[in-house]
Amino acid sequence: MKKLCVIFLSAGLVFGFSFVSANSADAAAKKFKNCTELNNSYKGGVARSSSVKNKGGKTKYKPYVSQALYDANSSLDRDKDFIACEK
Template identity: 55%
Template sequence: MKKVSAVLLTFGLVVSLSSGLSAEAKTSVAKVKTYKNCTEMHKDYKGGVSRAKNVRNKGGKTRYKPHVSKALYDANKKSDRDKDLIACEQ
């Protein structure tokens, strides 16, 4: 009887934790901001937004280092004209 109750308690904890994590993941996705153009993005991120930290700029030397955020880049992918995985680099 003790083993059955321990298994049920463990199962209940796993289910409650997994549902809490998925709610947090949905909340963090909803907070990603989409910018109308690069001028707006440069107010918050002077160097633009990079999809990954190992991405290199195709256009040459830039003045500022880009902020790294996969979710933010994906939301503003339209602003990456040269398709080098850095949106609005400067």
């Protein structure tokens, strides 16, 4: 009985985490129409990685780092510095 409970609990945890990570990946990859819409959710824009540097100089806000979100909205990165819609 104890083994059966452990198996069900383990399976529940594994499947629960896999559904949570799949849903958060879908939310992270949202495609925005324009920079105004993206900046409503992410004030500093979206960076592909934490090591990218802004070509335009000093920014007011720090960008949110997400490769999946950047890839979905890479068309909004006009200066091709791997930060979309930076402010």
